Amino acid sequence: MGAPPTNSRHLLLEDRPLKGAPTLQRLRGKARPRTEVLRECEAEAAEMRESIPRVLWDFLIPDLTRVFRWRVQLDCGCIPEILTREDDTPPHEMQWKEHVHDSQLTRGQMICWHDESPPPPYRLINEWGERREVAFPADPVAPPEYIDPEAWAVIRHDEPHTSAFWKVTPACGHVEEAVASSLDWTPASGPHLAPPHRVKQMSAEFDEIWHANPELQTERHRNHTRRMLADGWPSPQPEQLCYSYPQVRMILAYERVGWLVPRRRKAANAARNATPALSRSTLKRRL
Ligand SMILES: [Zn+2]
Ligand SMILES: [Zn+2]
Known part of the structure; x- marks a missing residue:
């Protein structure tokens, strides 16, 4: 660190x-x-x-x-x-x-x-620092009130899982926390990329979703998603919202x-x- x-x-x-x-x-x-x-x-x-x-x-x-x-x-x-x-x-x-x-x-x-204050901006992560693991129980079958059942079916974790939370320093110098879903991942290994055909497919899916629901995401979040798609959908993401900045x-x-x-x-x-x-x-x- x-x-x-x-x-x-x-x-x-x-x-x-x-x-x-x-x-x-x-x-x-x-x-x-x-x-x-x-x-x-x-x-x-x-x-x-x-x-x-x-x-x-x-x-x-x-x-x-x-x-x-x-x-x-x-x-x-x-x-x-x-x-x-x-x-x-x-x-x-x-x-x-x-x-x-x-x-x-x-x-x-x-x-x-x-x-x-204005919403937090996306910043490139400059440094990955300390790491901690957090275990989550399986999500309940019934969706929370604010998520529609179809979306819940896709994002729901049906088994207990563990994620790694990293203290990161975005380019603006503040400290935030970023999630890496793979526990084996280290900064030296670089981000994991999605297969190119899958990225292409996701690009088309996002375009469709945005077209059908113009209100779903703000331009700021869309631009972030576009950058991630252009980079091959890296995981963990090299960008982090800086909540301190605003x-x-x-x-x-x-x-x-x-x-x-x-x-x-x-x-x-x-x-x-x-x-x-x-x-x-x-x-x-x-x-
Ligand atoms: Zn003030
Ligand atoms: Zn910042």
Whole structure:
């Protein structure tokens, strides 16, 4: 498994032109009251101390007196507040996490979820990473409500089966999961191709289906199917939908808000040897 590409920003440029590097500036609106944020962090830290043995506090519970607050303007228009350890690295120079696959985003990117985001695009898979096997029981005989009985008869697995799920890195650098139905398959063996006469037959069948049901698949999915047919119907497919991509935003500008705990209080706290801290969940979300 190789490291994810460190800079895939050029791939985002096709849809999202960036106007230079993010700038430090005053952003519209204002930061939340500091005491309110601090109270939340302290409450989470207290909760965390209950579940973590004291001997590990220093390692797992960050020191709130070292936490710095920022606001960032994203290309979706949102201005979230974020927290970092110390204030020497601006938010767009850090690598933020995507939590579905627990992967690192490219510097300058953050996830900001919008339901009305565009659908996920197909991307060529650059890397095949870790693999896990998942066993499925046989499908029930009766079709689920949303599938018509004829289609169900074709796609239904009448026996238990196992598929391999691979962590893959599409060309845009995000992490997704792809399915390989053959358990023996490895990236080195290359995709398995369908016999040419079968591909020809499938092309004709798809044309027929699309002609009869113009609404069945969007143009995006059809184009994907056409590419797969043109490539000899490879399995596993070399393309993967990137679900992260529509939710990934670029940081356009940022603002320094200040220390979560004013610096003079830091000294006082140190003297009292009391270490307020952030919970892991808060950190995961914010750091
Ligand atoms: Zn947003
Ligand atoms: Zn992506």
